[in-house]
Amino acid sequence: MKKIYQILIVLTVLALIPFHGKTQCKSFAKKVCKLELTPYIHDGNFNAAILTEGEDAELYKTFYSGQNYRIYICGSAALPDIEFQVLDVNRNVLYDNRKSNYARIWDFKLESSQQLIISLRVRNNEEEADELISGCVAIMFGIKEEAD
Amino acid sequence: MNIKLLHRKALYLSVVIVSIALITGCGSGKDKANDSDDLVTIDSLEIDEQLIQDVKAVKEIFYSLPSPLETAMILKQAGAKYNEELLNSTDNTSRYVTNKSMALNLGIYTTDLSYASLFDQTQATINYMNASKKMAEGLGILNAIDEDVLERLEANINNREVIMDIISETIMNSSSFLEENDRQAMSTIILVGGWVEGLYIATNLVEDDVDFNNNELVNRIIDQKLTLGTVLSLLDENSDNADVLNVMTNVNELKAIFDKIEITTSKIEPVTDEETNVTTLKSETTISMSPATYNELKEKVKLIRSNYIL
Numbered sequence: 001m002k003k004i005y006q007i008l009i010v011l012t013v014l015a016l017i018p019f020h021g022k023t024q025c026k027s028f029a030k031k032v033c034k035l036e037l038t039p040y041i042h043d044g045n046f047n048a049a050i051l052t053e054g055e056d057a058e059l060y061k062t063f064y065s066g067q068n069y070r071i072y073i074c075g076s077a078a079l080p081d082i083e084f085q086v087l088d089v090n091r092n093v094l095y096d097n098r099k100s101n102y103a104r105i106w107d108f109k110l111e112s113s114q115q116l117i118i119s120l121r122v123r124n125n126e127e128e129a130d131e132l133i134s135g136c137v138a139i140m141f142g143i144k145e146e147a148d
Numbered sequence: 149m150n151i152k153l154l155h156r157k158a159l160y161l162s163v164v165i166v167s168i169a170l171i172t173g174c175g176s177g178k179d180k181a182n183d184s185d186d187l188v189t190i191d192s193l194e195i196d197e198q199l200i201q202d203v204k205a206v207k208e209i210f211y212s213l214p215s216p217l218e219t220a221m222i223l224k225q226a227g228a229k230y231n232e233e234l235l236n237s238t239d240n241t242s243r244y245v246t247n248k249s250m251a252l253n254l255g256i257y258t259t260d261l262s263y264a265s266l267f268d269q270t271q272a273t274i275n276y277m278n279a280s281k282k283m284a285e286g287l288g289i290l291n292a293i294d295e296d297v298l299e300r301l302e303a304n305i306n307n308r309e310v311i312m313d314i315i316s317e318t319i320m321n322s323s324s325f326l327e328e329n330d331r332q333a334m335s336t337i338i339l340v341g342g343w344v345e346g347l348y349i350a351t352n353l354v355e356d357d358v359d360f361n362n363n364e365l366v367n368r369i370i371d372q373k374l375t376l377g378t379v380l381s382l383l384d385e386n387s388d389n390a391d392v393l394n395v396m397t398n399v400n401e402l403k404a405i406f407d408k409i410e411i412t413t414s415k416i417e418p419v420t421d422e423e424t425n426v427t428t429l430k431s432e433t434t435i436s437m438s439p440a441t442y443n444e445l446k447e448k449v450k451l452i453r454s455n456y457i458l
Contacts, residue, residue, distance in 0.1 A: 026324040030317075041312050044215040044319025046327060049208040057208035060381070062374040066225040066364065067218075068426070094418045094429060107426045112413060112433035113371040115378070119206075139210065143218055146225060 025050065025136040033074035033138045036105065040070040040142025048138035053080055056121035059139050064113045070142035071106045073097075073120055076135025084120040091117070109146075211382040213339045213375065215319050216255065217312065219346035220262035226364040228353045230267035235260040236345070236457045238279040243458045247287060248391040251334045252456045254283035254322070255341025262315055263349060270305045277301055277318075284322055287334060292321035333389035336382050340395050341456060343379060347372060347402075348453040351446040360437060369445070370435050373406040398452045405445045410436040 025048040034042050047059055063069055075082045081102040086095040094116070097103050118139055125133060214222065236256050244250045261276035281293040297318060304310035326335040350369050360366050380403070383396045413433045420427040 022324075022328045026328060029324070030320065041217070041309075042316045042320065043218045044316040044323070045212055046320050046324040047210045047212060048324075051207065055207045057210065058206050059210040059212055060378050061212035062214070062371065062378065064214075064218075064222050064225075064368065064371060066368075067222065088416050092416070094416060095427065107424075108418075108429060109426065110429045110431075112431050113368075113374060114413070114416060114429065114431065115374045141212070141218075143221055145221060 022050075025138065028076065028136045029074065029138040029140065033072060033140050036072050036074065037070055037140055037142035040068070040107075040144045043141045043143050045141065046138075047140075048136055050134055051075075051079075051122045051137045052132050052134040053122050054124050054132070056119065057137065057139075058120075059118040060115065061118070061141070062113060062115045063108075063110055065110050066146055068109050068144040068146060069107070070144075071108075071118060072140040072142065073104045073118075074138040074140055075104075075122070076137075078133055079135040079137070080123040080125045080133065082120055082122050082137065084118065087117040087119055089115050089117070211378045211385070213343055213378060213382065214346070215316075215339075216259035216342040216346075217262045217315055217319060219259055219342060220266050222368055223263065223346065223350055223353075223365070224266050226350075226368045228350065228365060230263070230269065231349075231353065232264070232269070232272060234349050234352050235263070235272075235276075238275045240457060241279050241282045244283065244286065247334065248337060248394070249456070249458060250283045250286040251337035251391070252341035252344075252395075254280060254287065255338040255343070256345040256453075256456065257283060258315070258319060258338075259342040259345040259349075262312075265308065265311045265315060268306075268308060273305065273311060274298075274302060277315075280318065284318075289322050289325050292325055293318050333386040333392050336386050337391060337395055340379060340383070340399065343372075343375070344398075344449065344453055344456065347449045351449050354442075354446075360439065360442065361435075366437075366442070367435070369442075370409055370411065370437060373409055373411060376403055376406055398455075401448055401452070402445070405441060405448055408437075408441045408444075 026046065029046060029048050049057060051057060071084075071086070073082050073084050082097075082104070083102065084097050084104075084106075085093050086106065086108075087093055095106055095108075097106070120137065120139070122137065236253065238257075240253075244253050257276050257279045261273060261280055264272035264276055277293065277298060281298070284292045297314060301311065301314055304314070322338065323335050326332065326338075347369065350365055354363065354365050354369070358366060376399070379399055380396070383392055383399060386392045387396065411433060412435075414431050416429050416431040418427050418429055
């Protein structure tokens with residue numbers, strides 16, 4: 001009987017992790033990630049999730065001609081490096097941070113507006129570990145007015 | 149009650165909770181599309197179908213619409229002027245009593261707030277922040293716009309950078325609060341309200357005698373065809389909500405008009421400036437839109453928006 005209760009407690013805690021994680025993610029994005037966008041202004045959108053090593057995410061967004069953009073992939077310190085690519089609608093690679101030592105920031109502008117895909121993946125930890133590491137990953141966008 | 153039965157029921161309940169948590173924690177997916185030709189004709193529906201078939205294994209999918217702040221910045225960058233008459237009057241706040249109307253008008257007022265602040269309209273900025281606060285409170289979005297936000301806004305009313313930061317924070321507080329509380333449907337309606345307001349302002353700022361082939365504001369309006377697919381994907385994700393379905397009908401009416409506009413874009417070439425480390429995505433786009441289509445779009449946006457502001 002005791003074992004059933006232990007299982008129940010573990011299952012309930014597991015079920016509640018995502019909801020607690022969402023709150024932690026917001027706080028993390030607000031306090032830590034937003035600062036890295038300076039001098040760009042955060043657009044205000046909240047795109048964050050709890051990811052485990054080896055997991056990936058994609059984001060679809062239209063970027064407009066005339067604006068300067070900063071993409072910042074913000075991950076919890078405990079997570080391994082995060083790979084991220086920027087793709088066009090046909091999935092041609094326009095940027096790959098593996099060629100820039102897993103840089104988390106990419107600044108860009110466009111000659112004509114485009115719908116782009118931000119594709120990211122948390123790398124697997126190279127060291128042997130008993131547990132998979134999970135943490136908050138936020139995709140933040142900064143915008144800046146074109147200088148006159 | 150039989151104690152064994154109670155335990156079994158508790159176990160079943162846990163399994164159900166965990167299953168729901170796992171299901172809601174996972175995103176939908178899509179897979180890889182074909183390589184591009186040099187020229188690509190953009191069709192939001194085709195892109196969407198490609199995307200929907202794609203990425204099956206991806207854990208989390210985000211569809212990001214331009215936030216009200218980004219919409220206002222796009223308008224200003226494209227040469228828009230300030231015209232307060234186009235904005236939804238802050239006297240209208242008492243009209244909005246349903247969740248749907250409050251959500252739509254939170255998006256609308258936040259776009260108006262961003263637009264006013266970018267043009268240094270101090271009193272309008274305060275008024276629209278207050279109107280947004282009323283809508284957020286009506287939706288039960290706690291602390292997104294509290295007294296502290298209003299005090300900081302008034303104390304920094306002549307510092308545009310701080311004002312924009314405050315607006316960005318309030319948008320993030322609202323969207324993250326709704327996300328945390330599994331109210332993504334409301335969050336989507338807010339974004340669509342803001343998007344329609346941006347279209348309304350833009351289409352009304354284009355002068356009658358404008359050269360359609362050489363006008364930045366017209367170009368930004370046409371660019372919304374690219375965003376349309378994302379709007380519909382976002383709505384579709386929340387299509388179990390009746391208010392979302394209702395809004396989706398409006399967006400599909402806009403889609404029928406945007407489908408008449410043709411956008412062709414060349415292959416994108418990224419070029420990085422080694423000094424600034426800023427990459428320019430070089431590409432050429434050609435657009436084909438008749439004045440009749442533009443007028444049809446303008447009238448449809450006006451009609452939808454007037455239904456939203458009541």
